[in-house]
Amino acid sequence: xxxxxxxxLNAECLLMTTIRQLGERALIKRLGRLLPQTRGxxxxxxxxxxxxxxxSDKSYDLVLTSDPVIEGVHFAAxxxxxxxxxxxxxRVLSDLAAVGAEPLWALVDLVAPADTPVTKIEGxxxxxxxxxxxxxxxxxxxxxxxxxxxxxHVFAVGRVPHGRAILRSGAKPEDVVFVTGSLGGSRAGKHLxxxxxxxxxxxxxxxxxxxxxxxxxxxxxxxxRRVAEMSGTGALINLAGIPVSTEAMKGKGGRSPLSHALFDxxxxxxxxxxxxxxxxxxxxxxxxKFTTVRLSRVGSMTAGxxxxxxxGPDGRHTLLKDGGYEHFIGSDx
Amino acid sequence: xxxxxxxxLNAECLLMTTIRQLGERALIKRLGRLLPQTRGxxxxxxxxxxxxxxxSDKSYDLVLTSDPVIEGVHFAAxxxxxxxxxxxxxRVLSDLAAVGAEPLWALVDLVAPADTPVTKIEGxxxxxxxxxxxxxxxxxxxxxxxxxxxxxHVFAVGRVPHGRAILRSGAKPEDVVFVTGSLGGSRAGKHLxxxxxxxxxxxxxxxxxxxxxxxxxxxxxxxxRRVAEMSGTGALINLAGIPVSTEAMKGKGGRSPLSHALFDxxxxxxxxxxxxxxxxxxxxxxxxKFTTVRLSRVGSMTAGxxxxxxxGPDGRHTLLKDGGYEHFIGSDx
Numbered sequence: 198x199x200x201x202x203x204x205x206l207n208a209e210c211l212l213m214t215t216i217r218q219l220g221e222r223a224l225i226k227r228l229g230r231l232l233p234q235t236r237g238x239x240x241x242x243x244x245x246x247x248x249x250x251x252x253s254d255k256s257y258d259l260v261l262t263s264d265p266v267i268e269g270v271h272f273a274a275x276x277x278x279x280x281x282x283x284x285x286x287x288r289v290l291s292d293l294a295a296v297g298a299e300p301l302w303a304l305v306d307l308v309a310p311a312d313t314p315v316t317k318i319e320g321x322x323x324x325x326x327x328x329x330x331x332x333x334x335x336x337x338x339x340x341x342x343x344x345x346x347x348x349x350h351v352f353a354v355g356r357v358p359h360g361r362a363i364l365r366s367g368a369k370p371e372d373v374v375f376v377t378g379s380l381g382g383s384r385a386g387k388h389l390x391x392x393x394x395x396x397x398x399x400x401x402x403x404x405x406x407x408x409x410x411x412x413x414x415x416x417x418x419x420x421x422r423r424v425a426e427m428s429g430t431g432a433l434i435n436l437a438g439i440p441v442s443t444e445a446m447k448g449k450g451g452r453s454p455l456s457h458a459l460f461d462x463x464x465x466x467x468x469x470x471x472x473x474x475x476x477x478x479x480x481x482x483x484x485x486k487f488t489t490v491r492l493s494r495v496g497s498m499t500a501g502x503x504x505x506x507x508x509g510p511d512g513r514h515t516l517l518k519d520g521g522y523e524h525f526i527g528s529d530x
Numbered sequence: 531x532x533x534x535x536x537x538x539l540n541a542e543c544l545l546m547t548t549i550r551q552l553g554e555r556a557l558i559k560r561l562g563r564l565l566p567q568t569r570g571x572x573x574x575x576x577x578x579x580x581x582x583x584x585x586s587d588k589s590y591d592l593v594l595t596s597d598p599v600i601e602g603v604h605f606a607a608x609x610x611x612x613x614x615x616x617x618x619x620x621r622v623l624s625d626l627a628a629v630g631a632e633p634l635w636a637l638v639d640l641v642a643p644a645d646t647p648v649t650k651i652e653g654x655x656x657x658x659x660x661x662x663x664x665x666x667x668x669x670x671x672x673x674x675x676x677x678x679x680x681x682x683h684v685f686a687v688g689r690v691p692h693g694r695a696i697l698r699s700g701a702k703p704e705d706v707v708f709v710t711g712s713l714g715g716s717r718a719g720k721h722l723x724x725x726x727x728x729x730x731x732x733x734x735x736x737x738x739x740x741x742x743x744x745x746x747x748x749x750x751x752x753x754x755r756r757v758a759e760m761s762g763t764g765a766l767i768n769l770a771g772i773p774v775s776t777e778a779m780k781g782k783g784g785r786s787p788l789s790h791a792l793f794d795x796x797x798x799x800x801x802x803x804x805x806x807x808x809x810x811x812x813x814x815x816x817x818x819k820f821t822t823v824r825l826s827r828v829g830s831m832t833a834g835x836x837x838x839x840x841x842g843p844d845g846r847h848t849l850l851k852d853g854g855y856e857h858f859i860g861s862d863x
Binding site: 213214215217219221224225227228231232233234235236237238241242243244246247249251253254255256257259261262263264265267270271301302305306308309311312314315318319322323325326330333335336337338339340342343344345346348350352354356 | 546547548549550552554557558560561564565566567568569570571574575576577579580582584586587588589590592594595596597598600603604634635637638639641642644645646647648649651652655656658659663666668669670671672673674675676677678679681683685687689
């Protein structure tokens with residue numbers, strides 16, 4: 198085909214590409230190129246939070262994050278208002294936990310059909326205020342607008358001591374991979390009732406042992422892959438070490454409990470990496486500090502860049518397919 | 531009727547009240563009661579922005595604001611992507627201008643149907659980046675999700691020197707009321723093409739002469755009423771002083787140009803009040819500093835709490851009806 202024709206077809210093809218075809222991550226990458234990162238930006242687009250610094254604050258960096266909670270996407274239309282609000286605050290708090298930040302303030306944009314009962318909105322805000330208040334996050338404002346379905350967009354500001362935020366990009370080959378709590382219970386309701394791991398995130402940050410951290414929102418396999426990609430490493434998951442939740446054990450829908458634990462989104466647990474020599478001491482200290490929240494070794498980072506494998510009880514290594522949740526594309530593991 | 535029956539009916543009535551019946555302002559007031567304002571909050575819910583302070587920043591307060599831009603509410607479905615993005619950034623910038631703040635960072639939540647062309651989203655982000663960049667606002671992150679229609683939720687952080695933000699609540703009786711630019715052009719397209727008055731807002735703040743300020747988003751009459759209510763004053767508008775835009779002069783739709791200038795939302799000009807003794811000097815300095823942006827005296831604050839009147843060429847005072855735009859209820863002046 199003549200070069201001019203190929204070029205024309207490529208251009209036409211791009212013109213017709215939808216965001217479903219492109220997928221969320223590729224879209225964010227493209228949009229990131231349009232947004233120059235200047236002015237006190239320590240970490241911009243691509244991590245759990247943005248980390249920024251003003252010249253006038255000599256001791257803390259600010260941590261910024263936002264999350265939507267949309268009817269039909271993040272909760273079902275008939276869901277209890279209190280749980281919807283709770284989730285909306287919980288999602289940004291989980292992002293702050295993932296860099297080890299302390300929550301400060303939030304704004305909430307509410308979108309709702311005009312015929313929504315006032316009591317329903319008040320129920321949502323009670324849920325928001327309860328969850329935010331428990332973790333020291335003050336909701337200081339926001340905006341409201343009419344729309345086709347109910348949505349909350351929560352924007353949160355937190356802080357970490359200068360340069361101490363734990364990023365996704367710091368893992369090194371051989372680092373031990375830990376996860377908090379248990380995995381795979383989101384479809385049984387945990388996605389509405391999780392407790393963001395703020396105390397744990399701040400404790401991990403204060404110990405100074407973790408080389409990277411992320412909160413599990415898209416699925417453990419998928420989120421670990423992001424840590425590996427951003428750190429320029431690979432990872433090896435030991436399937437026998439995965440803390441499968443009792444909800445996932447009940448195994449509805451024909452998928453194995455392990456598949457739920459590896460691929461279901463919205464666990465809102467923390468996954469973090471620790472150099473081998475510091476791992477055992479951290480585990481011991483954890484057990485003294487957090488008696489009710491489990492900590493599990495689930496694998497280690499490897500040198501094979503972007504290469505995420507798992508090892509089963511039979512000792513065989515297999516490449517892990519990427520099955521986490523991606524917006525616009527959806528999930529069907 | 532027996533008391534128990536009345537009580538039952540009142541409770542039932544509240545249960546059935548929709549947010550359309552209540553209206554945006556009453557809703558925000560009710561929700562505000564559910565949200566305790568603690569922890570370094572200088573100004574919480576109810577002003578253009580929230581103003582907050584960390585103990586570690588000795589010289590600046592942070593200014594937080596958010597605004598939605600929704601297809602079918604804030605822009606028509608077929609609108610140019612560049613203008614949609616431009617408006618989304620412009621709205622938060624106008625909020626920052628209204629307290630005299632300097633823009634720093636923003637996050638953007640994007641909601642879009644999965645079949646949206648990538649090029650359309652990129653066009654929107656070009657508009658966002660262009661407007662943000664012109665005013666020193668860096669977009670550092672955000673989130674994306676699928677949804678029924680296109681929406682942008684922009685969250686912005688700015689700063690002002692400690693205690694120097696200009697609020698809506700500081701006007702005093704007899705203060706002169708000024709507005710920037712001209713009013714009533716939003717329906718002819720200005721709502722998509724306005725330039726937020728950041729340079730002017732910061733200049734006004736630096737001069738230290740203004741007692742209150744607001745950006746005109748719901749309509750001049752309505753926004754002036756909010757300044758009066760929050761300041762515990764009244765206001766008297768001199769109709770002959772209103773800077774009616776040439777677009778409003780063309781007068782489509784059977785309403786008078788003055789009615790457009792008083793009641794149409796989305797002018798994104800600044801309205802501010804200045805003590806009488808400082809007004810003339812400020813006007814002179816303005817004309818030297820801003821040669822292309824008009825400044826008009828449109829009236830003065832009065833002692834009659836919440837009482838907004840206007841005086842026409844015939845010298846008669848009449849009460850001004852409240853006809854600005856309110857979400858969930860809409861506008862039909």
